[in-house]
Amino acid sequence: MKRVIERGPAPEPIGISVPRRDGIEKVTGAASFTTDLTLPGLAHARLLRSPYAHARIRSIDAEAARRHPGVIAVVTAADLPGVQLEYGHAVADHPLIATGKVRFAGEVVVGVVAEDAATADEALRLIEVDYDPLPYATTVEEALAPGAPVLHEKAGRQGAHRGFEEDITRDHPNVCSTFRQAWGEIEDAFTGAHLVLEGTWHYPMCYAFAMEPYTSVAEWKDGELTVWSSAQHPYMVRDDLAHVFHLPLSAVRVIVPYVGGGYGSKSYTKIEPLTAALALKAGRPVRLALNVDDAILTTRGDGATVQLRSAFDRDGRLLGRQATVRLDSGAYAENSPLVGRKAANRLGGPYRIPALEVTCQVVYTNTAPASSFRGFGAPQVVFAAESQMDEAAEALGLDPLEIRRRNLVERGERPWPKVRGLDAKLADDLALAAAELDWSTPPAPGVGRAVCVSASDAGSEPVTTATLRVHPDGSVTVLCGSTEIGQGSATALAQIAAGEMGVPLEKVRLVQSDTAAVTYDRSTGASRTTTLMGLAIRNAARDVKAQLLEWARESWAGEDAPEPVLEHAGIRVGDRLAGWGEVVRAWFAGDYGEAIGRGYLRKAGETAEMPPFWEVGCVGVEVRVDESTGEIHVEKLVTIGDVGCAVNPQLAEAQDVGAAIMGLGMAMREELIYEDGNLVNGNLYDYRVPRFTDLPELRTVLVERGDGVGVYGAKGGGEGALNPVASAIANAVRRATGARLREAPFTPERVWEALRERDAANGR
Amino acid sequence: MRETVEISLQVNERAQSLRIEPRETLADVLRDRLGLTGTKVSCDAQVCGACTVLVDGRTVSACTFLAVDADGGAVRTVEGLARDGVLTPLQQAFIDEAAFQCGFCTPGMLMAATALLEENPHPTEDEVKEGLDGNLCRCTGYAPIVAAVLRAAEAGR
Numbered sequence: 001m002k003r004v005i006e007r008g009p010a011p012e013p014i015g016i017s018v019p020r021r022d023g024i025e026k027v028t029g030a031a032s033f034t035t036d037l038t039l040p041g042l043a044h045a046r047l048l049r050s051p052y053a054h055a056r057i058r059s060i061d062a063e064a065a066r067r068h069p070g071v072i073a074v075v076t077a078a079d080l081p082g083v084q085l086e087y088g089h090a091v092a093d094h095p096l097i098a099t100g101k102v103r104f105a106g107e108v109v110v111g112v113v114a115e116d117a118a119t120a121d122e123a124l125r126l127i128e129v130d131y132d133p134l135p136y137a138t139t140v141e142e143a144l145a146p147g148a149p150v151l152h153e154k155a156g157r158q159g160a161h162r163g164f165e166e167d168i169t170r171d172h173p174n175v176c177s178t179f180r181q182a183w184g185e186i187e188d189a190f191t192g193a194h195l196v197l198e199g200t201w202h203y204p205m206c207y208a209f210a211m212e213p214y215t216s217v218a219e220w221k222d223g224e225l226t227v228w229s230s231a232q233h234p235y236m237v238r239d240d241l242a243h244v245f246h247l248p249l250s251a252v253r254v255i256v257p258y259v260g261g262g263y264g265s266k267s268y269t270k271i272e273p274l275t276a277a278l279a280l281k282a283g284r285p286v287r288l289a290l291n292v293d294d295a296i297l298t299t300r301g302d303g304a305t306v307q308l309r310s311a312f313d314r315d316g317r318l319l320g321r322q323a324t325v326r327l328d329s330g331a332y333a334e335n336s337p338l339v340g341r342k343a344a345n346r347l348g349g350p351y352r353i354p355a356l357e358v359t360c361q362v363v364y365t366n367t368a369p370a371s372s373f374r375g376f377g378a379p380q381v382v383f384a385a386e387s388q389m390d391e392a393a394e395a396l397g398l399d400p401l402e403i404r405r406r407n408l409v410e411r412g413e414r415p416w417p418k419v420r421g422l423d424a425k426l427a428d429d430l431a432l433a434a435a436e437l438d439w440s441t442p443p444a445p446g447v448g449r450a451v452c453v454s455a456s457d458a459g460s461e462p463v464t465t466a467t468l469r470v471h472p473d474g475s476v477t478v479l480c481g482s483t484e485i486g487q488g489s490a491t492a493l494a495q496i497a498a499g500e501m502g503v504p505l506e507k508v509r510l511v512q513s514d515t516a517a518v519t520y521d522r523s524t525g526a527s528r529t530t531t532l533m534g535l536a537i538r539n540a541a542r543d544v545k546a547q548l549l550e551w552a553r554e555s556w557a558g559e560d561a562p563e564p565v566l567e568h569a570g571i572r573v574g575d576r577l578a579g580w581g582e583v584v585r586a587w588f589a590g591d592y593g594e595a596i597g598r599g600y601l602r603k604a605g606e607t608a609e610m611p612p613f614w615e616v617g618c619v620g621v622e623v624r625v626d627e628s629t630g631e632i633h634v635e636k637l638v639t640i641g642d643v644g645c646a647v648n649p650q651l652a653e654a655q656d657v658g659a660a661i662m663g664l665g666m667a668m669r670e671e672l673i674y675e676d677g678n679l680v681n682g683n684l685y686d687y688r689v690p691r692f693t694d695l696p697e698l699r700t701v702l703v704e705r706g707d708g709v710g711v712y713g714a715k716g717g718g719e720g721a722l723n724p725v726a727s728a729i730a731n732a733v734r735r736a737t738g739a740r741l742r743e744a745p746f747t748p749e750r751v752w753e754a755l756r757e758r759d760a761a762n763g764r
Numbered sequence: 765m766r767e768t769v770e771i772s773l774q775v776n777e778r779a780q781s782l783r784i785e786p787r788e789t790l791a792d793v794l795r796d797r798l799g800l801t802g803t804k805v806s807c808d809a810q811v812c813g814a815c816t817v818l819v820d821g822r823t824v825s826a827c828t829f830l831a832v833d834a835d836g837g838a839v840r841t842v843e844g845l846a847r848d849g850v851l852t853p854l855q856q857a858f859i860d861e862a863a864f865q866c867g868f869c870t871p872g873m874l875m876a877a878t879a880l881l882e883e884n885p886h887p888t889e890d891e892v893k894e895g896l897d898g899n900l901c902r903c904t905g906y907a908p909i910v911a912a913v914l915r916a917a918e919a920g921r
Contacts, residue, residue, distance in 0.1 A: 027855040027874060030802070033868065488862075654903075658905045684900075
């Protein structure tokens with residue numbers, strides 16, 4: 001790893017690669033995940049899923065299952081009067097269990113709770129469901145065709161509406177929402193253009209494959225609900241559970257142990273309402289642990305078709321961009337309306353585009369519901385946008401680096417009206433990536449190189465709190481609602497607390513993700529935790545220090561007493577530095593008590609402007625193509641991790657590398673395939689994720705220019721390096737072979753077809 | 765009543781005699797009967813390697829390996845690696861190289877790498893990649909795991 005450091009100093013241990021704090025637990029098997037949890041009286045649930053893509057449920061006969069020895073409860077929608085069955089982040093259209101109709105093959109129809117999972121499995125086989133199959137639409141084209149089957153007869157109620165500024169509108173019965181982004185005079189841009197390029201790109205629906213499948217445990221006691229879950233956003237799950245069961249927020253406790261991978265797929269509410277409903281009916285604590293095949297049917301990434309048209313002047317400057325994006329969002333809205341909004345936004349940056357018009361439709365299809373997935377609309381649209389930039393360079397005889405340089409927005413410049421100015425020097429990042437690929441040296445014949453960039457409006461909503469407790473011995477406990485999903489928040493946030501308080505890292509304990517014990521955080525996603533929770537912790541540290549200064553004045557007042565002065569690691573009283581613990585002891589007049597610091601963050605002050613920060617992506621690749629098989633060999637993969645301030649450089653690098661390899665998987669192999677209404681590769685045999693032997697030569701440059709909104713200029717990482725990977729590979733293949741790839745993943749078959757198209761175009 | 769059978773095996777050098785159902789996998793027995801939850805189940809189909817344990821020194825996928833087939837055998841799991849709180853060089857190398865993020869694949873990865881290094885104490889980079897190709901990791905992008913295994917080989921496991 002190389003580092004470029006152009007930022008001010010930060011107090012240790014901020015900026016140091018301290019070992020992960022979850023390390024020993026995770027290498028000894030002691031780390032506890034939701035799947036490892038057990039409780040007295042714990043019962044086990046299994047689910048019966050629909051074999052039909054679209055069908056009315058005529059009747060369910062579960063009598064034999066109910067009578068099966070060891071069965072505690074059999075639950076259908078009819079068994080849950082008084083429960084608000086439909087929930088949803090954007091649109092409350094998703095029943096926690098099918099209500100009269102199924103909308104995708106795999107939808108949950110019946111839940112069985114038994115003494116053990118094997119008994120529940122036996123009972124499932126005794127249930128008879130009479131379905132009336134309906135015509136279905138498993139592609140966007142089918143869903144938008146005249147006379148298409150309608151998935152949702154009535155428009156879904158606006159859902160929790162957290163972070164949605166626009167109304168969810170439906171301009172077609174199968175369009176869940178439409179988002180439009182526009183500025184400038186688009187007609188003029190195209191009329192006056194020297195070059196107009198137009199194309200259509202396809203990005204597949206993908207599966208995040210968090211290795212821990214969705215798991216939750218629910219327990220009711222005296223009308224209060226506790227749920228343990230593999231969820232990224234415990235507070236959002238709490239809010240949905242309170243809504244579903246008509247409970248005050250304080251009556252719902254969501255606890256998140258270690259999470260076995262998220263990547264966005266564990267954002268928002270998944271199986272928790274169902275688990276809680278099963279526990280309610282069973283009168284016992286219930287564990288619902290999905291397997292991978294079930295998890296694929298729970299959430300996936302949005303597939304996309306991007307029609308993109310761009311206008312350039314003779315020097316390669318962008319004049320306008322016009323796009324229609326259609327997302328295949330599956331049977332329920334989940335978070336796809338927000339993915340749609342972000343997909344539209346992310347066609348806007350990182351270039352200066354005088355006129356833009358993007359329409360993004362989020363389309364219901366009879367497939368597993370799509371929601372958040374790492375990159376969140378960006379990988380889909382960046383594939384098209386960055387491919388077209390290379391096409392423009394080629395048409396105008398410009399170096400692909402040069403056309404990008406001419407169009408990139410400068411640091412501080414707003415990519416579009418009313419947003420925060422870009423907080424990165426992307427042209428410099430691009431130069432770093434090019435240098436790592438020896439850009440100025442021509443590649444060998446048959447080898448192609450490319451560099452691509454992206455900018456995502458990241459960070460989600462800056463609504464976050466933290467609590468920082470200072471104990472009489474000077475040690476510190478931090479309470480925060482951010483989840484450790486593997487990204488290293490347990491380490492980086494503790495580093496920030498230690499750095500801000502000036503106490504050794506080993507004196508800081510971080511408590512995370514228990515809605516009854518820690519204070520509110522909106523979410524763990526959109527690369528926001530180090531930046532936004534980091535600021536909340538800094539604010540809590542400032543708050544507690546201000547209190548401690550006041551306490552020092554009160555405790556040590558006197559006529560000749562020197563005025564206490566706040567310093568980084570304590571309070572100076574005359575020629576003596578009193579540690580935080582000493583101030584606590586003095587104020588309570590004994591070796592007890594504690595000081596409580598409050599850290600608030602909201603859309604105000606430094607985080608008033610949206611987005612809170614830009615997450616930039618900058619990658620380079622070098623590829624070789626076997627023209628006889630269509631196999632692409634990605635030989636080098638360069639990522640530039642422009643993170644402002646790397647609180648823990650080793651972990652920041654790890655985020656970049658992990659994201660890039662996930663991007664490689666989606667570009668090269670990953671694709672969920674539907675045939676005849678069913679997912680035909682919904683398992684890990686057929687859905688191919690990257691393996692050790694797919695690993696290219698990797699190079700990461702960590703760039704720290706202190707230009708983010710976070711502590712010491714930090715800003716988010718972890719998605720950026722994924723977003724441009726598909727476009728970079730496609731562009732490199734074009735330069736290696738002359739073939740243009742417009743549909744990911746780039747399977748050998750698709751590459752081979754693109755090579756034949758090239759030959760046909762060349763008259764061969 | 766379901767049919768049960770008696771099995772005897774060594775788990776992390778401790779003798780265990782258990783009455784189990786013949787359908788129970790080794791993962792079921794380790795996790796649910798012996799409380800050794802370090803062994804993780806992900807794909808449940810012998811594809812991902814998360815549940816890798818060693819039976820008589822050889823790697824098996826505990827999610828699909830029937831516990832009755834371990835009868836009379838010696839099983840090693842991630843809980844058996846460190847001794848008296850002292851990590852093996854491989855475990856330490858995983859921490860030093862940040863060779864895990866979420867940690868869900870880590871127990872299986874460590875067991876597969878332990879077997880690899882026992883068979884081939886000084887593997888090349890390609891031998892590490894080939895040897896661990898049956899273990900999936902979705903977080904790290906694999907590079908730090910390769911570095912950790914090579915580092916452990918250097919340190920004498």
